[in-house]
Amino acid sequence: MADMKLFCRSISRHVMILGILGIIFMIAGIAVTTIHSALRGSGLGWGLIILGFLMLIIGVWRFANKQ
Secondary structure (H helix, E strand, O other): OOEEEEOOEEEEHHHHHHHHHHHHHHHHHHHHHHOOOOOOOOOHHHHHHHHHHHHHHHHHHHHHHHO
């Protein structure tokens, strides 16, 4: 039950969670770096972008290795 079918491929929940969190972190990082607020220029935005990108890459890597 931990797998979902998408285009005849099974996707584990770990891969979906990594992908979704990666996208959310990237969007939050882009928002922090572009919106004028107190956090702009603190490095938090770039940290979130890098963390989101790494999570997305790990999710894609795990998806490719499971096939």
